[in-house]
Amino acid sequence: MRTPLMAVVKADGYGHGLVEAGRAAREGGAEWLGVASADEALALRAAGDTGRLLAWLIMPSEPAEELIAADIDVTAYTIADLEKFAAAGDALGSIPRVQLKIDTGLSRGGSSFAEWTNMVARARILEAEGAIRVTGIWSHFASSEDPDDPANESQEKVFAEALAIAADAGLRPEVRHLANSAGALLRPGARFDLVRVGIATYGIDPAPGVGGSPWPELGLVPAMTVRAELAMVKQIEAGAGVSYNHTWVAEEPTTVGVVPAGYAEGIQRSAGNRAEVWVDGARRPVRGTVCMDQVVIDLGSDEVEPGSEVVLWGTGADGEPTAQDWAEASGTIAYEVVTRIGGRMKRRHVDTEQEGADR
Known part of the structure; x- marks a missing residue:
């Protein structure tokens, strides 16, 4: 069964060109594009991209209205993010599409597990009020390029627990996603509803040196010369x-x-x-x-x-x-x-x- 793909085109398409990489990914069948910043997301929209697009690093000082008006899925790490997006949607008279990120062990962006129950409870209330629509729940691996690292199994377990808590709260997201390039290739069980493929999109091995890797069969060819x-x-x-x-x-x-x-x-x-x-x-x-x-x-x-x-x-x-x-x-x-x-x-x-x- 084919898992839908999000092509990650942040950081100017990993140096290959943001807009050009996005267009090539769409032509290749990518259902989603992923970027870090608001500016990247808005640049794609300005260049004519109209497909599903997720941004995940929205600064507290950045207004959300332009993102929401541009039909961009935004990521909430905290309850404050949820309230901000809901307020922006109210000001626009629209319902923001929001994805929730759970920190499963990278200790970077995302809700802590301790705050997760409160986070999803508030998200569900806002959704029931028509203030937001929760379209996704996701996290990110710390060591997926090393298949023997026990952190991978631990993060999958935490992610499963977080999904169960969200389901108990009544959330039914469109997509659940955890796997990056190496995770998508090395951990089939982590593919869920969507995989976020970054470096492999550009033909570069995401797990160099891993024995028995399937890369030759995939035909990864570096795009940049x-x-x-x-x-x-x-x-x-x-x-x-x-x-x-x-x-x-x-x-x-x-x-x-x-x-x-x-x-x-x-x-x-x-x-x-x-x-x-x-x-x-x-x-x-x-x-x-x-x-x-x-x-x-x-x-x-x-x-x-x-x-x-x-x-x-x-x-x-x-x-x-x-x-x-x-x-x-x-x-x-x-x-x-x-x-x-x-x-x-x-x-x-x-x-x-x-x-x-x-x-």
Whole structure:
């Protein structure tokens, strides 16, 4: 049985473009889109999206009327949130669609379990009064990418208890959702009525290194390729230090190239001397410290011309590094690698289903 999908397009579509990622997700069959902020939700509506859309990080200082008028499902963490949404609906003469979030163990957003009974009781009263409509109950895993972490089982148990309490209070939400990308893939029992797929939407493995994972069968292909043009090529002698603080010194004569992208574009500074790029059919190591505007790469004895294409990361299909490779080189996760990219980079979107399309 197919579980409906919410494509999470927060953080500018994980660096891929908020509106473009949302449109692609809708074209691919996503029944829901999910975002964190009010601004993200309203930007999608302004761009023409009319489908079901959930926002879950509404600030206390932000008025809710515009969200409700735009037919956006909003998330309540507290009774104060419920009252705020109900008041906004009353001012508009409409019934807000509200989802309730329960903190099952992440200790981040959501009602505490101790407050949950009061929360759902108040939600039910407001619903009976026609002040709100409770459309969902949800939570979020802390460690779903690690299937052996006992926190997963614990959170599922707490979520089930929270759902039972809500049902006893008389709430009948449309959707109950807990699973993120890794949860949706690794924990079928946590799929409930909807799965929220974030990083996997963009073709990136949500649980790298997990043995026996089904990713090859799913055909996950990274959507983002980051390219630059080789700005300069030069020869250096043995003993020459490269980049700030000379964290790498050439042991023998070599050729280096300058790539015009640095931490101002979101390239991890911690990747210096550890990451690789793809130039002229081969991986080339980053040498020295990543600068604000550029990185230096080692071309060895190969003759490579200025203006040659540099792929920092891509699908990996031709041997080029992936965002996961950069994550491992930087001591972080692929989520951070792709969401940080920007600065002076120019984004281009390509429909890869078009014949001959190049990512």
